[in-house]
Amino acid sequence: MLLSSITKRFGSFTALDSVSADFKAGKIYIFAGPNGAGKTTLLRIMAGLMRPTRGDTLNPELGVSPRTSDERRMGVMMQESYLYRDLTPKENLELYAGLYGVPSSRIAAVKDLLELEPFFDHDVDTLSHGQRQRVSLARALLPGPNVILLDEPFLGLDSSSIGHVQKFLKGFKESGGLALIATHETELVRELADELLLLENGKVKYFGTFNI
Amino acid sequence: MKKITKVWALVVLMLVAVDAYLIAFYAPVEAAQGVAQKIFYWHVPSAMVMMLFYIVGGVAGVIYLLKRSERADLVAVSFIEVGFVFCSIVLVTGPLWAKPIWGAWWTWEPRLTSTLFVWLIFFGYFILRNSLEDKDDARLYSSVLALFGCLDIPIIMLAVKLWRGVHPQVLNARSNLPDEMWLTLAFSAVTVFSLALLLIYIRYKKGAPTLYG
Amino acid sequence: MSKLIALMKKEGLLFLRQKHLFLSLLLFSTLVILLIYFGMEGMGQRPEGVVPSVIWLAVVFGGTLQLNRTYDFERDEDVLDGMRLIEGISTPFYLSKLIVNLVMLLIITAFSSFIAALLFDYPLFARLSNIVWPLVLGVVGMGAVGTTFSTMVMANHKRDILLPTIFYPLIAPLSVAVIKAMQVDSMDHVTWLKILIAFDVIYVTASLLVFDRMME
Numbered sequence: 060m061l062l063s064s065i066t067k068r069f070g071s072f073t074a075l076d077s078v079s080a081d082f083k084a085g086k087i088y089i090f091a092g093p094n095g096a097g098k099t100t101l102l103r104i105m106a107g108l109m110r111p112t113r114g115d116t117l118n119p120e121l122g123v124s125p126r127t128s129d130e131r132r133m134g135v136m137m138q139e140s141y142l143y144r145d146l147t148p149k150e151n152l153e154l155y156a157g158l159y160g161v162p163s164s165r166i167a168a169v170k171d172l173l174e175l176e177p178f179f180d181h182d183v184d185t186l187s188h189g190q191r192q193r194v195s196l197a198r199a200l201l202p203g204p205n206v207i208l209l210d211e212p213f214l215g216l217d218s219s220s221i222g223h224v225q226k227f228l229k230g231f232k233e234s235g236g237l238a239l240i241a242t243h244e245t246e247l248v249r250e251l252a253d254e255l256l257l258l259e260n261g262k263v264k265y266f267g268t269f270n271i
Numbered sequence: 272m273k274k275i276t277k278v279w280a281l282v283v284l285m286l287v288a289v290d291a292y293l294i295a296f297y298a299p300v301e302a303a304q305g306v307a308q309k310i311f312y313w314h315v316p317s318a319m320v321m322m323l324f325y326i327v328g329g330v331a332g333v334i335y336l337l338k339r340s341e342r343a344d345l346v347a348v349s350f351i352e353v354g355f356v357f358c359s360i361v362l363v364t365g366p367l368w369a370k371p372i373w374g375a376w377w378t379w380e381p382r383l384t385s386t387l388f389v390w391l392i393f394f395g396y397f398i399l400r401n402s403l404e405d406k407d408d409a410r411l412y413s414s415v416l417a418l419f420g421c422l423d424i425p426i427i428m429l430a431v432k433l434w435r436g437v438h439p440q441v442l443n444a445r446s447n448l449p450d451e452m453w454l455t456l457a458f459s460a461v462t463v464f465s466l467a468l469l470l471i472y473i474r475y476k477k478g479a480p481t482l483y484g
Numbered sequence: 485m486s487k488l489i490a491l492m493k494k495e496g497l498l499f500l501r502q503k504h505l506f507l508s509l510l511l512f513s514t515l516v517i518l519l520i521y522f523g524m525e526g527m528g529q530r531p532e533g534v535v536p537s538v539i540w541l542a543v544v545f546g547g548t549l550q551l552n553r554t555y556d557f558e559r560d561e562d563v564l565d566g567m568r569l570i571e572g573i574s575t576p577f578y579l580s581k582l583i584v585n586l587v588m589l590l591i592i593t594a595f596s597s598f599i600a601a602l603l604f605d606y607p608l609f610a611r612l613s614n615i616v617w618p619l620v621l622g623v624v625g626m627g628a629v630g631t632t633f634s635t636m637v638m639a640n641h642k643r644d645i646l647l648p649t650i651f652y653p654l655i656a657p658l659s660v661a662v663i664k665a666m667q668v669d670s671m672d673h674v675t676w677l678k679i680l681i682a683f684d685v686i687y688v689t690a691s692l693l694v695f696d697r698m699m700e
Contacts, residue, residue, distance in 0.1 A: 108565055110700070141566025143494070143557055145501050150494070157490025158570050183561075198566070336697050391653035399650050402640060412636040415694045419629065419654055422686045427657045430679050434660055 060105075060206060060237065065114035067100055067261075074100045076261045077114070082239065084205065087232055087251050089269060090241040092258035098241040099137075101258070102208050105239070106135040134199035134207040138214065140191050141198060144184040148175055148194040151183065152201065159202045169197035173223055189220030196224065207231070209240045213247050221247060276476075279469050286462040290455075298455040307371040312455055314364040316463035317357040318386070322424070324354030324467065325393070329421030332414035344410045348400070349474040351393060351417060353467055358390050381435040385428045392420040487573065491580035498557050499584070505553070506588065513546035513596045521603055535606040536615050536666035540622065540659060542596040543589065544652075547623075550588045551630035552647055554581055555638040568699055578631065578695040586627045593619050614673070618665035621680040625658045628687040635698055658683050 060082045067075040075097045082088055090098045103109040105116055142151045152166045170176060173193045178186055183194065192212065199207060212224055228251050231238060242248065249269075257265040294312050301308040331347035334340060365383045366376040377383075396416050403409040499506070520538050524530055558564050567573050597615075601608035633651045637643040661683065665676035 106569065108568060135569055137562070137565070139562035139565065141563055141569075142561050143498065143563060144560050145498055145557060146494070150497055154490055154494045155566075157493070158487050158567075158573065160486065336694065388653060388657050391656070395650035395653055398646065399636065402637075402642060402646055408636075411698065415632070415636070415690075415698065416650060418694065419632075419687070419690055422690060423654060423657065423683075426679065426682050426686065430657050430661055433675065433679070434664060 061117040062101075062105070063115045063117060065101065065104060065111045065116065067097075067104060067109070068112045074261050075104075075111070078258070078261070078263055079114075080256060080263065080266055082237055084237045085232060085235045086253040087228065087238045087240065087248070088254050088256060089245065089248055089252045090239065090256050090258065091243070091245060092264070095260075096258040097261040098258055099210055102135075102137070102210050102239070102241055106133065106137075106208050108135075134202065134204035136192075136196050136199040136207070136212060137210045140183070140195035142183045142191065142194060145182060147180050147182055148186075148197070149179050151194065152197060155198050155201050161201055161203070165201050165203065169200050172200070172227060173197050187217065189216040192216060193220055193223060196227070205235065206237045207239070209238065209242075211242055212240060213242060213244045225251065273476075276469075276473065279465075279472070283462070283465050283469050286458075286465055290459050290462040293455045293458055298451050299449060304372050307368055310364045310368040312459040313463060314361060314368060315456065316460040317360040317364065318382070319460065320463055320467045321354050321358040321361060321386070321389075324350045324357070324471075325389070325417075325424065326421055328354060329417045332417040335410060335414045336418070341410070344414065345475060345478045347414060347417065349471050349478065351396060352474055353470045355390070355393050355397070356470065357463075357467060358386060358393065361386050362390055379435055381432045382428075384435060385424075385431045388427050388431070389420065389424060392416075392423065396420065485576075487570075487576040488579055491576055492583065495580055495584045506591075509546050509549055509588070509592060510595050512549060513542040513592055514599050516542045516545050517596060517600050517603060530604055532604075532606060533667055535600050535604050536611075536618075537663050538604065539593070539596050539600045539615070539619065540662055540666075542600065543593050543619070543623065544626070544655070544659065546592045546596070547589050547626055547630065548648055548651075550592065551585060551627075551634045551651075552644060554585060554631060554634040559638070574696040574699040575692060577699070578692065581635075582627055582631045582691075585631050586623060589623045589627050590620070593623055615666045617677060618662045618680065621665075621677065621684055622658060622662035625680065625684045625687050626655050628684065628691045629654050632687075632691040632695065632698075635695070654687075 062078055062080045062082075065075055065078045066073070078097075078101060090101065092098055100109070104111050142148070143154075146154075148170075149166075152169070153163070156163060156166050170179060173196060175190075175194060175197060178190055183191060186194070192215075196209075196212070213221055216224070225247065228238060228240075228248075232251065240248065240252075245252075252269040254267060255265065255269040256263065290312075294309050298309065298312070300306060328347045328350035331343050331350060334343040335347060362383070365380075365386070369378055369380070369383075370376050396413050399416055400409045400413040403412065517538055520541065521530075524534075555564075558567075567577060597608060597619075600606060630647075630651055633647060633654075634643075637646045637650075640646055658680070661676050661679045665673055665680060668676065
């Protein structure tokens with residue numbers, strides 16, 4: 060996946076300034092930088108939730124930036140879980156499976172992958188933050204994407220959930236997937252990360268091998 | 272103020288002065304209604320400006336919806352704002368005209384009633400625009416509202432006409448107007464339009480510095 | 485289409501979780517009718533012709549509350565962003581919300597009709613053919629505009645005030661058409677129905693067209 064001079068302005072505030080990068084399959088990229096550096100904005104643009112003021116995202120297989128991440132074959136997991144609180148994980152995943160047009164076998168697959176069975180029939184409202192994020196990840200994986208975008212996936216997670224996510228990321232990378240993760244918790248991804256994109260004030264300060 | 276604005280404003284001022292003279296002295300006093308009828312010289316052109324400007328504003332809004340051009344949105348809001356001013360003028364001059372003649376300020380006369388509905392719709396336009404913090408949302412949603420408003424205008428006029436009966440025979444059919452009245456009306460129309468266009472220009476220029484990209 | 489089914493299933497589940505709220509809406513409409521009844525104290529015999537208007541007013545006020553609730557479930561956890569990730573979601577999503585609102589509004593209408601007929605001693609079934617179509621068409625128009633505008637104000641704190649302010653002026657002429665259609669017979673009745681249909685066509689079509697843009 061390619062970023063070509065992505066610029067985003069909100070009024071007079073420039074959130075991203077000509078960000079360009081090239082991401083390859085089978086690798087994990089970490090987006091890092093201080094708060095307000097533009098990591099979340101960049102992810103949102105790549106996910107298709109926001110339009111850049113200038114620039115393009117390109118997926119070489121699919122051609123020039125189709126609008127939605129569905130079309131881009133991406134899984135997206137942001138800090139909000141995108142789940143209905145009044146429904147159970149099961150009901151939420153059934154909804155998204157129906158919307159993505161994937162068979163219900165996918166639901167069982169992601170459920171097993173992230174071990175959601177213990178709380179599969181409890182209202183999302185009653186789940187811990189970590190459990191909710193795992194369900195959100197399951198939702199993101201429903202369409203079987205080979206590119207995933209994660210925004211602070213480890214934030215507020217208990218150690219068991221952290222383990223689940225790490226285990227999943229390892230398997231994902233090994234099967235040739237591309238993961239783009241914005242996070243502050245660089246120690247948690249040290250073993251998995253391949254490259255680092257460091258943002259500061261909307262500009263790329265460093266893009267290369269991860270060796271923190 | 273830039274030079275062109277000053278010159279234009281001066282021209283408008285002169286037009287208004289001549290127009291005032293024409294209305295006061297040149298146009299004859301209408302037999303049945305007396306002096307009050309002279310309000311019509313500004314009432315009617317204001318209604319025309321309002322209608323035209325709302326439609327232009329609505330179309331510009333649609334262009335914004337399609338092309339995301341902030342320039343189009345600025346054009347839209349300029350036309351709608353000035354249109355709203357003239358809409359208000361229609362709603363004020365209407366009762367001023369009605370009271371001496373029919374004895375009541377508001378008589379639910381079809382065209383004025385339609386104008387009232389339209390005024391309320393576009394009042395909502397400004398409320399919506401100012402209530403949304405995200406400026407892109409504000410432009411997007413107010414353009415949608417303007418679209419609904421403009422699409423509504425013909426149906427509102429039809430519905431209200433049906434509801435209240437036809438516009439009373441104040442004009443005694445256009446062809447019966449004496450020449451002096453026609454001339455005064457035409458001149459007033461020119462004056463009102465010039466003023467309106469000046470206001471648009473000023474409004475657009477005021478908003479232009481905020482355009483980017 | 486399959487997206488619409490998935491969404492409707494979701495709406496159904498959510499409705500069942502919150503049915504008590506809907507019952508409050510029905511109660512609210514009843515209270516509106518009661519207030520109007522008391523407000524007409526001193527009129528002597530309350531004229532039969534006023535009942536259709538009373539029904540419509542109860543529908544408008546109760547309906548506004550319902551419309552404000554349209555996105556109550558989507559507000560937490562940014563669910564709408566999750567929806568926006570999906571290709572071709574706008575139209576099914578709008579339709580799902582519209583259908584829910586229309587069903588709720590129609591239930592409110594039916595309920596209000598019974599209550600008004602009861603309190604005002606109005607021969608509802610005798611007059612049914614005269615009032616049913618205007619009410620249904622009015623509800624469709626109101627639902628279409630209301631759902632669209634509810635989307636606009638969804639995130640705003642002041643949406644309780646904002647929604648009526650921008651939306652009532654658009655349904656005011658619609659209301660004139662509804663009430664006139666309910667009051668007159670034969671030829672005029674048909675004319676008013678045609679006007680109502682015109683409103684509905686415009687509102688639904690415009691809503692479908694702009695909703696796509698609004699979801700972005």
